[in-house]
Amino acid sequence: MRVLLSTLGSRGDVQPLVALASRLTALGHQVRLCAPPDFARWVASFRIPFVPVGPPWRRSAAPRSRAAVPKPSPAQVRKLAESSIGIQFEVLSAAARDCDVLVASTGLQIAARTVAEKRGIPYVFAALCPAALPSPHHPPLPLPVLGEVPAPASADNSDLWAANLRHVNDTFAAPLNALRSAVGLGTVDDVSDHIHTDRPWLATDPTLAPWPDVADPAVYQPGAWLLPDKRALPAELTAFLDAGGPCVYVGFGSVAAPPGLLETAVRAVRAVGCRLVVSRGWAPLSPVDRSPDCLVVGEVNQQDLFREVAVVVHHGGAGTTTTAARAGTPQVVVPQVYDQHYFARRVSALGIGTAHPGSVPTVESLTEALGAALRPEVAARAREFAGVVRTDAAQVAAERLVVAPGA
Structure with missing residues (x-):
């Protein structure tokens, strides 16, 4: 079987597809991965053929003031939609030329199903967060590219989804x-239904991020697609961890960190009597001082590192949240955009960490959040929860895709 996997987004959107691609390859199938050009070298390291689509995603992670990012006008949104759909169709059509099935994740891939229909192959939509799929049990995810912000907690979810679906259609x-007319296909009345299909997949852990309607047979949830990491931790990092005293990890992956985060984090971590491991990420994060209680690291094995720290402070991406949960380490989630607000709420509800109130922490607010996450009962709950996180989901999903593509 020849499989095209496609996504638009950050590392957290690409890595689950790399995990699925690795399992499919191990089963003897041919896989091609279509994603933003930022990830070409990284994906190639797994010997997975790569096709770049769209502009570099890293531009969205450049440090900047949120006030300096104006909400796009309706005309700008329409122009962006037309350009994005055209580019997607052109790139994906070429990438899918000899494929037997197309798997897309993230709802920004408006043209993916049209490509599959034109090619006459099955299409699978795989969400990476339950709130990416319509349900009265949760609000829709806000799209920063359209200038959207999280809805207030008091809002009615059904009303929010009705407004969201109108917005998607209007855009x-x-x-x-x-x-579709130009390529000889029929019109679409509901864009959201068209993208998601009536049998979407949900690639999240069923305990950490469950589909809220357990009686709904239409949503297939195998679990989160985790990519095993066998790399040893760098010697400098291992020595730092072994030097004594609990450590707090701070990293925001491939999203823009709030202004002044590191200065705030250094003071807050010291206030709770811990040392600091900083993941540079795309921000890039780096403390202003070089004190012996702070260490800056680049790309390392988070699966091992998270088991060695007392608390993981992060942005709330699906992958980082799941990795920390699997490690059994308490979390402080400081959500910034999109699905991160959902995962912050889940971490808090499950008692495996703290959801920071707001996206820009102060020394006082982060100190309080760290103190809450360091409570013995939270650490015990996090350790207990680690045992229920599934680790076989990518294998299960790969086998299903091979046996019943599009089902």
Whole structure:
């Protein structure tokens, strides 16, 4: 079987597909991965053929003031939609030329199903967060590219979804249907239903991020697609961890960190009597001082590192949240965009960490959050929860895809 996997987004969107691709390859199938060009070298390290699509995603992670990012006008949004759909169709059509099935994750891939239909192959949509799929049990995820912000907790979810689906249709229906007409396909009445299909997959851990309607047979949830990491931790990092005294990890992956985060984190971590391991990430994060109680690291094995620290402070991406949960380490989630607010709420609800109130911490607020996460009962709950996180989901999903593509 020849499989095209496609996504638009950050490392957290790409890595689950690399995990799935690795399992498919191990089963003897051919895989091609389509993603933003930032990830070409990294994906190639797994010997997975790579096709770049769209502009570099890293631009969205550049440090900047949120006030300096104006909400796009309706005309700008329409132009962006037309351009994005056209580029997606052109790139994915070429990438899918000899494939037997197309798997897309993230709802920004408006043209993916049209490519599959034109090629006459099955199409699978795999969400990486339950809130990416419509349900009265949760609000829709805000799209920063469209200038959207999280809805207040008091809002009615059904009303929010109705408004979201209208917005999606108003933004994408015209350019999508123009494309479909040009390639001889019928029009789409509901863009969201078209993208998600009536049998979507949900690649999240069923205990950490469950589909809220357990009686709904339409959503297939195998678990989170985790990529095993066998790399040893760098000697400098191991020596730092062994030097004595608990450590707190701070990292925001491939999203923009709030201004002044590191200065705030250094003071807050010291206030709770811990040392600090900083993941540079795309921000890039780096303390202003070089004190012996702080160490800056680059790309390392988070699966091993998280088991060695007392608390993981992060942005709330699906992958980082799941990795920390699997490590059995308490978390402090400081959500910034998109699904991160959902995962912050789940960490808090499960008692395996703390959801920071707001996206820009102060020394006082982060100190309080760290203190809460360091409580013995939270650490005990996090250790207990680690035992229920599934680790076989990528293998299970790969086997299902091979046996029943599109089901």
